[in-house]
Amino acid sequence: MPDNSSGIAAGVDVGTECVKAVVITDAGRTLGRSVLPTRGYFQVCAYEALTAALHDAGSRLKELAGVGATGFGMASVPGATVTVMESAAHARGAFHHMPHAMTLANIGGGDPHVIAVDATGGQTGARGMRRCAVGVGSFLTLAARRLDVGAAQLDELADAAAGDAAVVTSYCSVFSASEVLERLREGATREQVALGCVRSVAQRVLELGSFTDPVVVSGGVAEYFPGVLRALESLLGLRVTTLPEPIYTGAFGAALAAFSERGGRPVLRVVDHAGGALY
């Protein structure tokens, strides 16, 4: 049951691979969560994710103090009372769990960012990836398909390579995906190619800029492909940690923002392009 009618809020993070939604208390306890693939009409995806998270929390829309929206499709979140830029949402979400200065790497399906967070939780800088290199999480998902495993098994496959990686070099996700096939044709094992893919993503993240200890990773890649964190740790020579439920960090930060920047009661209305009501 929700704590009280003004003590819960939702956050929805519309990413390039998944839509994530959480319902949290004002103390930062997660009551409900949902993750759905991003597809088709974004407003519908966001609506479905939000209502699923509400259902998971055993809460109702009218109990929400607000809805925070973030991510690449944040403008599509129905009922959003506040929108938060993606880096700021991740910084806010991460700082709630680890209240100290950090280098935060948000590695999701699309556009990773390395975010400098100061001792007060403020974002003091962020550097994103060049357009032709984005899609790292999507690339890993696609690579898993090429390697004939589910996305969740890619990491396990990479572990089985015992450190012997095939070279997957490209910073372009499409280019890298074709390299996967080339390496397989050349005789590399699926395990070696899987490890090569994981290292390739870690290398792309490394190029984003100066990392200072402690390094913390949020986003879907940390959730589904923790091997990337180990590869990054090895490249950086620094300990790399992650957050509780890292795929929800952005949504969590957006929900926190919904408490502090109240914009009225959320109204869920999903319309089609002609303005007709869908929900």
Place this chain on the structure above:
Amino acid sequence: MTELASTTALRATMDAYYRSLADAALRGTAPVAWCTSVGPAELLRALGFAVHFPENHAAIMGAARTANRYLPLAHAQGYSQDICSYLTSDIGAYLAGESPLKAYGLERAPKPDVLVFNTNQCRDVRDWFEWYGRELGVPVIGLHSPRAIDDVTERDIDAVTKQLESLVAPLEQIAGARLDDARLASATRASRDTADLWGACLETASARPAPLTFFDGTIHMGPAVVLRGTEDAPAYYRQLLAELRQRVESRVGAVPGETLRLYWDGMPVWGRLRALSTMFAEFDTAVVASTYCNSWAFAGLDPADPWRSVSRALLELFIVRSEAPKERYIARMVEFYDVDGVIFHDCRTCSSNSNTRYGMPGRITERLGIPTLVLDGDVNDLRCFSDEQARTNIEGFVEQLTDARVATAARGPR
């Protein structure tokens, strides 16, 4: 493909060079200057500097396929993925505390006393040296050459000569020695001999079959780059030239069964030299000549007038010129080497030496009636090169050229 016997002497020559460089850096046997590959090496040699060429250092990393380990470290410092991957791999290696010259006792590139650039080839060389200047607290000086020159004029030569002369005072101070005119003349003579001999070596590839390919050239050009101004380079090229002439006489080709002949414009893909060389040989195709290897066959060096002749030679280089003289140059090469087609390497991180971006391949095809192929890649960053795409494109090009030959043969002599 048979390796040239001179390769043994090449290894010994390069080995001696790196040893002397390491001695200078580690034991202080000579002051150390870094110089861009088409910078004022003769002046530095005449003043007694041991000369390190960072482009050579970076090319070794490219050929050894270690460059991609280092690139991210420079990118993380804000040096873009789009700028020279020689620069980013070299700075990355420094940040990693590594060097391909470790076998010579050098943990990192030899510590310089001065960094001397020439912007005739690009701006990146200056940015590269300035990074080290800041990092190591070492003076950075150089020549600010005009670029994209149509015809090299006396005014251009005056401007560079004055700059060259102005380098003498700071270099003398760093070297702790006065410039001796006789030593400068001697270094210029050695460079002239090197350039002439290296040029003659390359010209042997006009023979059918060609005794060496572009890929051989990229290896054997080492002394022409790093030993300009010394007697070691011409000594090596006399031996190489004798072997190549012997091959021509005996009709020994670098590519057995040579059928097609190609010209290569642009940078090498260092990490794929062997793969590309093998691939072309599979197709009975010899890449017989290149703009790149010819860039160190400087013209007109004159020991009697070192200042102006060096300035002129550094300005007359292909890379310093505008599109029109570049196209005339390629036309001469196409005719001299009697090639069937031209490959233009569009080197992702080297716009200065990619002659693909302002329509030149199309103009060359139109003007000379010769097919051209643009190959995407990079000098050191292998992320920009796809083996699969390269093979598909080269296969298609070879097929196109073969069909054209068959059609020409069917038509018979005109």
